[in-house]
Amino acid sequence: MACEKIGFIGTGIMGAPMxxxxxxxxYEVAVHNRTKVKADHLIxxxxxxxxxxxxxxxxxxxxxxxxxxxxxxxxxLLGQKGVIEAAKxxxxxxxxxxxxxxxxxxxxxxxxxxxxxxIDAPISGGEIGAIEAxxxxxxxxxxxxxxxxxxxxxxxxxxxxxxxxxxxxQITKLANQIMCIHTIMSIAEGFAFAExxxxxxxxTLKVTSAGAAGSHSLKTLGPKIIAGDFKPAFMVDLQxxxxxxxxxxxxxxxxxxxxxxxxxxxLAQLQAQGRGRDGTQALVEVIRQLGQK
Amino acid sequence: MACEKIGFIGTGIMGAPMxxxxxxxxYEVAVHNRTKVKADHLIxxxxxxxxxxxxxxxxxxxxxxxxxxxxxxxxxLLGQKGVIEAAKxxxxxxxxxxxxxxxxxxxxxxxxxxxxxxIDAPISGGEIGAIEAxxxxxxxxxxxxxxxxxxxxxxxxxxxxxxxxxxxxQITKLANQIMCIHTIMSIAEGFAFAExxxxxxxxTLKVTSAGAAGSHSLKTLGPKIIAGDFKPAFMVDLQxxxxxxxxxxxxxxxxxxxxxxxxxxxLAQLQAQGRGRDGTQALVEVIRQLGQK
Numbered sequence: 001m002a003c004e005k006i007g008f009i010g011t012g013i014m015g016a017p018m019x020x021x022x023x024x025x026x027y028e029v030a031v032h033n034r035t036k037v038k039a040d041h042l043i044x045x046x047x048x049x050x051x052x053x054x055x056x057x058x059x060x061x062x063x064x065x066x067x068x069x070x071x072x073x074x075x076x077l078l079g080q081k082g083v084i085e086a087a088k089x090x091x092x093x094x095x096x097x098x099x100x101x102x103x104x105x106x107x108x109x110x111x112x113x114x115x116x117x118x119i120d121a122p123i124s125g126g127e128i129g130a131i132e133a134x135x136x137x138x139x140x141x142x143x144x145x146x147x148x149x150x151x152x153x154x155x156x157x158x159x160x161x162x163x164x165x166x167x168x169x170q171i172t173k174l175a176n177q178i179m180c181i182h183t184i185m186s187i188a189e190g191f192a193f194a195e196x197x198x199x200x201x202x203x204t205l206k207v208t209s210a211g212a213a214g215s216h217s218l219k220t221l222g223p224k225i226i227a228g229d230f231k232p233a234f235m236v237d238l239q240x241x242x243x244x245x246x247x248x249x250x251x252x253x254x255x256x257x258x259x260x261x262x263x264x265x266x267l268a269q270l271q272a273q274g275r276g277r278d279g280t281q282a283l284v285e286v287i288r289q290l291g292q293k
Numbered sequence: 294m295a296c297e298k299i300g301f302i303g304t305g306i307m308g309a310p311m312x313x314x315x316x317x318x319x320y321e322v323a324v325h326n327r328t329k330v331k332a333d334h335l336i337x338x339x340x341x342x343x344x345x346x347x348x349x350x351x352x353x354x355x356x357x358x359x360x361x362x363x364x365x366x367x368x369x370l371l372g373q374k375g376v377i378e379a380a381k382x383x384x385x386x387x388x389x390x391x392x393x394x395x396x397x398x399x400x401x402x403x404x405x406x407x408x409x410x411x412i413d414a415p416i417s418g419g420e421i422g423a424i425e426a427x428x429x430x431x432x433x434x435x436x437x438x439x440x441x442x443x444x445x446x447x448x449x450x451x452x453x454x455x456x457x458x459x460x461x462x463q464i465t466k467l468a469n470q471i472m473c474i475h476t477i478m479s480i481a482e483g484f485a486f487a488e489x490x491x492x493x494x495x496x497t498l499k500v501t502s503a504g505a506a507g508s509h510s511l512k513t514l515g516p517k518i519i520a521g522d523f524k525p526a527f528m529v530d531l532q533x534x535x536x537x538x539x540x541x542x543x544x545x546x547x548x549x550x551x552x553x554x555x556x557x558x559x560l561a562q563l564q565a566q567g568r569g570r571d572g573t574q575a576l577v578e579v580i581r582q583l584g585q586k
Contacts, residue, residue, distance in 0.1 A: 179506035182479030213472035215508035
């Protein structure tokens with residue numbers, strides 16, 4: 001499959017190992033990043049460097065973006081020296097960032113006017129998933145384009161699912177983030193209660209994780225809480241950004257989500273304490289604080 | 294192990310199959326229940342009938358209670374014609390109800406004055422777990438007594454864990470229920486959002502259950518929500534009762550639990566709508582209603 005020429009924009013914590021996996025799979029890859037030094041090891045590994053998103057688009061038939069937030073993607077795709085300036089008809093853009101579903105649909109229309117197809121393909125699985133090519137990839141877009149790039153996605157992810165039309169990938173990712181924050185609340189309140197009641201937390205973890213209270217978060221983050229390890233598997237700041245996207249889209253849908261609203265307040269408390277770069281398991285600290293003298 | 298003489302008080306949905314499993318394991322069992330007819334099939338299966346809790350205690354060296362709520366256990370153990378009236382020193386009482394940890398400790402003291410040891414051993418796993426002897430049993434009490442009855446517990450459950458001193462079983466169960474309600478909130482808000490956004494719920498379930506949002510509740514209750522099946526695996530009324538116990542004990546501990554507080558309000562809405570006997574997955578209906586015209 002090395003016939004595709006892929007452009008990759010955004011070689012950060014997630015993007016860099018993803019681009020690396022594309023190189024490893026034999027694809028020809030051109031990279032661009034705001035901070036060039038973060039792409040140096042990819043260039044050393046065989047990637048070409050492009051000076052701007054437009055430069056990336058000029059020689060690619062697939063352009064992948066993996067960027068922090070909605071305005072970044074808008075700038076890279078539609079802004080000055082953006083992808084749209086040099087895109088040839090037939091180009092497929094795959095945005096793997098987690099951003100606004102509404103903005104995604106708007107960008108899709110702008111690109112379609114130039115004959116460019118946009119696919120949204122946000123990811124789940126964290127840095128380790130990216131490194132080990134075990135990401136879950138939630139794709140939205142026209143079936144034909146999605147199937148055309150499926151092999152490329154499989155070089156980066158293990159679960160590649162077509163969720164529906166453009167935007168459906170982002171919406172599925174947001175539903176995923178809603179579910180995640182509740183399972184994190186689950187351990188935060190469960191552990192704070194158990195601890196204050198004087199239970200042995202190892203025993204509590206063992207009993208609860210085996211039964212109806214079991215969750216992926218409990219299994220992976222529970223031991224970290226017991227060990228006092230607040231290093232991020234997923235950062236509070238990023239969770240909060242995703243829940244802002246949830247809140248914005250839920251407001252558009254007129255769908256109140258009282259649990260998410262509460263979780264956002266508690267995460268905001270952590271951020272106020274300068275702990276935005278802690279892992280989401282730090283939510284237990286806020287619950288603990290509520291019960292402190 | 295058929296040398297033990299076991300009394301079993303409370304042969305309801307959970308208690309009846311548990312007592313049945315004790316008979317099946319070869320134990321000599323005397324039963325008592327407020328409504329005798331619910332014990333008839335156990336009597337037909339070889340259990341003796343006792344007219345009161347005191348009668349149960351008279352001829353037993355182990356008395357098990359499995360009752361709806363705190364006052365029921367207090368009445369049966371300490372009330373008129375209660376266990377305490379006929380208990381001989383050395384009797385071990387095992388309360389497998391889910392009730393107040395504080396009341397459990399108080400009853401333990403009252404029984405200790407008569408030479409009776411109380412163990413709390415609340416269960417998780419539902420009616421099916423009870424029938425198939427696959428319950429999780431969370432035990433609190435002195436190690437020696439707990440070890441003495443472990444084999445009896447293993448006739449009813451698969452996971453039998455000593456959580457700590459008297460009350461620790463109840464507290465562990467409450468921590469478990471805290472975690473459960475959050476994982477149920479997880480699917481309630483996640484599915485209501487996904488549905489209102491027009492996603493295919495089967496696909497959403499597939500994507501989310503495989504990753505970081507995965508939970509036991511999502512796996513077991515997610516398909517029920519999609520199928521519109523609100524039959525109870527665990528009833529709203531019972532979940533609400535358990536969360537009342539959580540709230541009471543958390544207040545005693547001075548440990549605020551804002552997520553649990555919110556969930557209780559939403560469950561109360563379901564109860565107000567006459568849906569207390571639906572399964573807890575009906576929580577999704579309340580979230581849906583918040584977004585309805």
